[in-house]
Amino acid sequence: MQLQQEVSAWRPRVAGVVEVFHARFTAHAYPMHVHDEWTLLIVDDGAVRYDLDRHRRGTPGGTVSLLPPQVPHNGSAATSHGFRKRVVYFDTTVLDEGFIGAAVDGPDLADSLLRRRVGQLHRALVSPGDEFEAESRLALIGERLRLLLQPRLELPGGHTASLGARTRHGIAGDLRELLDERVVAGISLLEAAGQIQAHPAHLVRSFSTAFGIAPHQYLISRRVALARRLLLDGRPAAEVAVESGFHDQPHFTRHFKRVVGTTPGRYACSAAVRLPDG
Structure with a gap:
């Protein structure tokens, strides 16, 4: 199999966005690592499997994966076909640290509206001059993420227990x-x-x-x-x-x-x- 690699990374002039990363990999496997920022990931082709907080996760079609800051994870292609992904790394001004536990409990979000908005954000991010549109779309994404994660904060044994366990080290x-x-x-x-x-x-x-x-x-x-x-x-x-x-x-x-x-x-x-x- 011929190895393929396409990478594009940049920092747009959009408040809250630390980095945009687009990539196509066939064989690369990420080791365990952490980010200081939130990782918002969509897979356009293929699938990714990864471990987060000692649980095996994946990216089935149409999902948006939200990986919290300072929580170790890895990643690799789920098949020999590889994968194509688009990632936005954003800071805690978009989504605060109070949602880390809820995101760890369920990082893969099957929500068609969120997926559509993330795609719209990426289209704005690749177009110089569309920074205001990107900021607007990012604000709506943050709102949608809070709405999707909020119910988990209220579940017994959910966010409070998970986050509390990670603060006693x-x-x-x-x-x-x-x-x-x-x-x-x-x-x-x-x-x-x-x-x-x-x-x-x-x-x-x-x-x-x-x-x-x-x-x-x-x-x-x-x-x-x-x-x-x-x-x-x-x-x-x-x-x-x-x-x-x-x-x-x-x-x-x-x-x-x-x-x-x-x-x-x-x-x-x-x-x-x-x-x-x-």
Whole structure:
């Protein structure tokens, strides 16, 4: 089978939107990773399967998948045919963190109106000059998401229980705070264990159990997220490698490709063609 890869990424001038990412993959498999933002995903061709909060999920036809910030997930093609997807990453001004638990409980939303509105949003996002339309459509999407997720907040054992379980992390939460503070500079496991006063092996096991992702995977995904923002700002890949905490260019390229599905250079080029003149 011939491998196919098409990637286009950019940051539009639309309030609340952090990144737009369109891709076609036949064989790429995303490792466990996290995003700082909400991930709103539609699959136009094929299907994606993924794990979210230790549950196997998928994208049946016509659904919209909403993946919450800071919740680890992976992803791969459900068939050898691969998939074509369109993604909008938006911040908590569009949908606040109070809906994270509800989204974890049911990320795949089978709602025809929401699906139609997301498609309309993407059509506006690819057209320079249509930023006001995109902002309007994003506002309606946020409203629809809140309407769809709200009933789950009121169900016994739903949002409150799920979110509450994720907020009591003890030493795992302490390690995550350290990693968030030292995304670029990094920290050794022994130093972290000393600061938290826990055995290194126990610290690693506790983090992996609490968050469903190993500490090193979490740190790499945070560095890749920072690198994406810098590349979309137009920064050279060589500078981004250092400024996002990677050892060198090969180290940066290897991990970026594993998480994003393409090299930093190709990712940056896809963004550059959409930069406004002047």
